Amino acid sequence: MDRTGETVRVVGISGSLRRASFSTSLLKILAVKxxxxxxxxxxxxxxxxxxxxxxxxxxxxxxxxxxxxxxAASDGVLIATPEYNHGMPGVVKNALDWASRPVFESCFKDKPVSIISSSKAFTGGVRAQYQLRETLISMHAHLVMGPEVVVGGVHAKLAEDVYQDEQGLTFMLRSLDRLREEILGRRLVCA
Known part of the structure; x- marks a missing residue:
């Protein structure tokens, strides 16, 4: 069965509250692309x-x-998070604490999830991503495997809601393709 024309619904959760958030900007750019x-x-x-x-x-x-x-209504989740003090922001952990209930039956259970982390530092928020993965695994979310998407020097790559790094954008879109493929594969199994 050809499913190439199917649309999947993904919730893009921004892990930053800042008005000019890099995480929110990345999600908005990816939503268009x-x-x-x-x-x-x-x-x-x-x-x-x-x-x-x-x-x-x-x-x-x-x-x-x-x-x-x-x-719960989405096909999958994409979390874009900054890194604060070598970890994920408290707002992300807090939201996941709410979403993790009821225990073992949360809206994240078996839900395909991908992560993008970013930082002004060259490390791109990789340590926040590790913490986030640990929390998601405890919630029984289904982490989509593949190369980790980390955006180092994010402040230099975004200008007026345009992502300036074409290779980096292509890499992020490939990660989204893996998330989509995982979702479509699950639809096939359930059909």
Missing amino acids: AAPAIDIQVVTLEDIPLYNEDLDRSPEVPSVASFRKII
């Missing part, structure tokens, strides 16, 4: 409160309920 094969809905985390188990009950916190619903 990957369309129509991949429909990326960019989501930011400023409305997600700090995790508090006392609040994790019915009725759900509206912003958390919406976040969980968007992820």
Whole structure:
């Protein structure tokens, strides 16, 4: 069965709250470049409160309920995160703590996930990516394998919502292709 014309729905989660966030910019650029094969809905985390188990009950916190619903309805997830102090930002970990509930049955369970990390440093946020992978594995997410996508010197590669590094952009799009292939493969199995 030829599935080349099928569109997959991916939630692009930005791990930065900054108005001029590099992570959000990367997701928006990728959303344009990957369309129509991949429909990326960019989501930011400023409305997600700090995790508090006392609040994790019915009725759900509206912003958390919406976040969980968007992820559950998607075919896959792309997380774009900066690196802060050799790790992932607290807002990313916090959002994942909310999304990880109920334990072993979260909206991330078996969901294909890809990661892009970035940093002004040449290392490109690789240490944040390792922490993020560990958390996602504990949530039973399905990490899409392939070369890690790390964007070093991200501040020099973005100008007016245009990504200046063509090779780097091609590399990111190939990673998205792997995510799409994983999603389409799962559709075949379920059909």
